Amino acid sequence: MTGETGIARASTGLADGEWHRLHPASPLLRGGLAFLAVLGIVIANLRERLAEFLIPVFSPDADDAFDTGFGDWRNDWANDPIGGIVSHGWLGWALLGLVVVLVAIIAGFWLSWRFHSFRITDEAVEVRSGILFRSHRSARLDRIQGINVTRPLFARLFGAAKLDVSVAGQSGNVQLAYLGSALADGLRADILRLSSGARAARAAAGAGGARGPGAAGPGAAAGLSAAADADATTDAAGHAGTEASARSRTADLLNRRVDEFLAPELDPALAPPESVVHLPIGRVIGSTLLGGWTIWLILMIALIVAGTINGWFWIWFSIVPGVIGLASYAWSQITKSLRYSIAGTPDGVRIGHGLLSTANRTIPPGRVHAIEASQWILWRPFGWWSVRVNLAGQSISANAESQTRTIVLPVGTADDVRRVLALMLPGEPGALDALVPAGLTGRGDDGGFEPAPRRAAWLHPFSWRRIGWAEREGVAALRRGVLSRSLVLVPLARLQSVAVSDGPLRRMLRLATIRLHTVMGPITPRVPVLDAVAAERAWAHLAGEAIVRAAGDTSHHWGLAAIGAADPARSSEAEVGEAGVGEAGVGEAGAGEAAVGEAGVSGA
Incomplete structure (x- = not known):
């Protein structure tokens, strides 16, 4: 895709200079997973006390066994907080407190989403976040060095992706976590189109042309047109959704998620097939097994065998965790290289990889x-x-x-x-x-x-x-x-x-x-x-x-070359x-x- 076609790609409508919000599931994907993990650990540790509490509820004859079960534990809050709560008759207050905590967490997630917004202008990508302490990060378009789109496994279940804009300088990256999966790819194309110099070039070339007072230029017009089309599509989808049954909507959602899981990281239409390199799975596994870590693994196994023969069983506690760590490293290296592909696109080199959690990044020219x-x-x-x-x-x-x-x-x-x-x-x-x-x-x-x-x-x-x-x-x-x-x-x-x-x-x-x-x-x-x-x-x-x-060197304004070709x-x-x-x-x-x-x- 070259020339005007390569520049005037469809816009998401988000690069219009206005503030937009992220995916509604962003707070859960950013910090909610840690909360769910902690909640799961607490429930797992207290499952025995919960079982002892629920048994007499459904089996009144077990009251005596239930009371005996608490025994010396009932006033020991450190060992059994549930026993202390029940013995003091505070169960209702405890449940009310739990509800209040859950409501506060949900409200915090909602406020975090409301106060987290971004906008794309002709000059920079800007992100505002924070409730009590506000922050405002900005990445200038002419400093962008690459854009990464990451889709962790749990985020893919929500149809979401993380967009990471890399700029020159350390710790200067700007993240949009999270966006809709399709929006992330489209927004990356919009940002690359702006940073390529194409919009400034088109504005300079069209200065003084026949445009009305309210005209906003080809790039903005394309964005507004695409936004209007998107609104129309959304309205049509909403109207169709009201007429469809809940079962058909659920089936459609599942089909979209399955298609997203099976879709390639690189769109084959963006580059000729001969420019793409694919890795056979046998080569990926073989190269990982022949990596430098293999030498350390062999040494560790030899130590374990020698220690077992000589009765040094303590060596298992020292070496086995290292063996497990090396095996985990090897597995992660293999999974990250699966479904790997690299191709040249109008906006630079696109690299994709990953099996369950996927990622693809674009390195612009220059x-x-x-x-x-x-x-x-x-x-x-x-x-x-x-x-x-x-x-x-x-x-x-x-x-x-x-x-x-x-x-x-x-x-x-x-x-x-x-x-x-x-x-x-x-x-x-x-x-x-x-x-x-x-x-x-x-x-x-x-x-x-x-x-x-x-x-x-x-x-x-x-x-x-x-x-x-x-x-x-x-x-x-x-x-x-x-x-x-x-x-x-x-x-x-x-x-x-x-x-x-x-x-x-x-x-x-x-x-x-x-x-x-x-x-x-x-x-x-x-x-x-x-x-x-x-x-x-x-x-x-x-x-x-x-x-x-x-x-x-003019490679940093690759959009000019596309205009020049046309x-x-x-x-x-x-x-x-x-x-x-x-x-x-x-x-x-x-x-x-x-x-x-x-x-x-x-x-x-």
Whole structure:
């Protein structure tokens, strides 16, 4: 889907600048589950006392046994609060208090929902929340780095989904938890359409055109039209619902929930089939079993066997919990990789995964700062690789969720890696054809890489032949590793700075280290050893090329390219308008100057 068709997609009507509320089940999904869990634990712990209380109600002859059952417990509130309540005749007050607590909790949930609202404007995504202490979060559209749609299992039962807007900067994300499942996907498309620069471009191109005083522009008109259609559809559905029986409405609801559970995370109509990578379940299970955690599992099992043989039964209490934890980790890795798919869409790369709890995220063009393809040694006989990225705004914590969001290919072949890299670095179809194969498995000067000299073997005796770097069409490729092979690709348009460093030992061997600074993330782009003269030459080349590439980069306004494909004249007018009123042009020039300054300081 390209051109005007790619931009003027159907709108949800929520990106109209007005405040809207979330899904009515949002309070229950956010905090109610914890309350239900606590209530379940309390009931489970008091089930015996509840049974003793109910037995004499339905069996009066059991009064004596009931009274004897309380015995010494009746005044011991710590051990048996129900016994104390019954013995003091406070049962009615206790039930009344329980009702009051439940009503207060329900009222709190309702107030939380009423005071939690959001709006989408031409500038930002804003969220207001809080009853006593109010908060107002805002995510600027030009800072959006990606949008994630997550559907936990319990939320899917309500037909709800969580939309997470990632922006540049740490802890700056904005969450809309929760929305209707279909609305979440539609609203993501609306936000991406606004952040792509398409609306500003269309407004600049259409300035002075024949529009009435009350006209709001194509984007807003589309939104209002879609909103009107949605209202009409809602009215029609409501009218039909009044005529249908309760059984048919229930069957329709169940059918919709089943369809949502079985629907793919990625709509096949959004991308050509050849751009999509799917993972066979056998590869997912095999790669998980051959992961690094397997070594720890084997060691733990060996300790358990040795302890059992020698009579050290205490070792079960120390090791078995660790074995259970590793098994749970392996199961979670498998389930997260099931139904995995990745595809290119008009608004960026869409990645989906999950079996029961599902998630899909969209990475808009121009948001990837570094890409790494890595291969664990146990994967080498099968030719498997994984791919992860550095994105601005992603969390630097080591928790499972943040690590999962950095992975764009859990396990794939070399062909899968090339297809994923083509999606992540579009625009240069032949630039990486020679770099990628040589970067994945090559050595020395294969593929035009500049290798480390032989004397680097003193510091890296096993991997010095793998170490090297190359640059093609604005992409720097860094290669290293022998036990765990690694190829890092850095788009120079988003390079922050370049640093050359050496220590006493490296100076004695006439070696140096090159470090490419990007946004913080799991990837550290660096060449550990290189000839000192070659390192200085590489530093100068990369710093200069980064300035040129940053000055000409317009990938963050991918909507302009779509308009240009449909009408080149309007595209040029839109670019003039963007340069005149937007801040993106100034920001890009500033980024280029910052790269020069940082490169000079780092190199010095």
